Amino acid sequence: MLFLSWHRPSSKDQATCLARCKDGEFNYDTKFKGATRESPLSGDRAEELKKNGFAINHASVKLGSGKNAFLQGKEALQNWGHFQLPWASVDASTPIKEGSKFCVCANEIVTWVMNPLQVLYVDSKTPSSVDQKHQQAAFAYGSGTLHGHMLAGEEKFLVEWREDDSVWYEISSFAKPANFLSFAGYPVARLQQKMFAKQSMAAMQRAVTVSQAENQTPVNA
Structure with a gap:
């Protein structure tokens, strides 16, 4: 079962x-459900997956430093800013919450493919006071592929x-x-996965840079 569209x-x-x-x-095998929660994948778990x-x-990029960069990156992730690419996108109105289903719409040269997934978990870690520096915080969600997806597996997106x-x-x-x-x-x-990671990271960097620039723009009296 595949979900195709000519537009x-x-x-x-x-x-x-x-x-x-x-x-x-x-x-995919339910014994691997939620495996991305412990990232990066390594050790026995990684070996079992490979077998x-x-x-x-795994890919990562620095977005900036401090409270504002974290909040801006988190907001971009929550609004699917990492998944609004010319050739691959998700409906930005989809709520990121456990159980939500969504499609990754990907352009495969002559046709579009709708790849269905479901959000497995949403993790949010907030420090006791985000006004203090050197306090760790994070927002992440993971999704698993449903029947009809071209691939089988999971993906996790994290801003930390x-x-x-x-x-x-x-x-x-x-x-x-x-x-x-x-x-x-x-x-x-595999090439598309690498291209997506590169473009998604660039999109998140742009989102944080633009937000910081807007916050620093002086207001004319």
């Missing part, structure tokens, strides 16, 4: 796709304010082909 999928197209996907019917055919991916006051955006995932068609095109899918 960029509309909200109605995506709703139709998701209506055909039952909650919690992931297309089961999954490729593990670290103890050294730096703010980072991180992507962690594990994935493998979900069917014969995606297996045949897997080398292309």
Whole structure:
């Protein structure tokens, strides 16, 4: 089962796709459900995933430093700023909460593919006082692939304010082909994953830079 469209999928197209996907019917072994919560994936867990055919991916980029950079990065993530690319996007009105289903709409040269996923978890860590420096805070969510997705696996997106006051955006995932068609095109899918990570990180950096510039713009009297 694949969800294809000859044009960029509309909200109605995506709703139709998701209506055909039952909650919690992931297309990968449930024993790996939520594995991305502990990122980066390493040790025995990583080895087990690799033995089961999954490729593990990890990428991160510094967004800035301090409270404002964290809040701006968190806001961008909550509004799907990391997933508004010319060739791959998510409906920005989708709430990021446990159980939410959404489609990643990807342009595959001659057609668009709607890849259904479901949010597995949302983690938010707030320091006792965000006005103090060197307090760690984080916002993250992870999603798993549903039946009809070209790949099988999970992906986690994280914005983290670290103890050294730096703010980072991180992507962690594990994935493998979900069917014969995606297996045949897997080398292309791997390239797309790398391209997505690069462009998504650039989008998050731009979002924080623009927000900081707007906050610093003087108001004319």
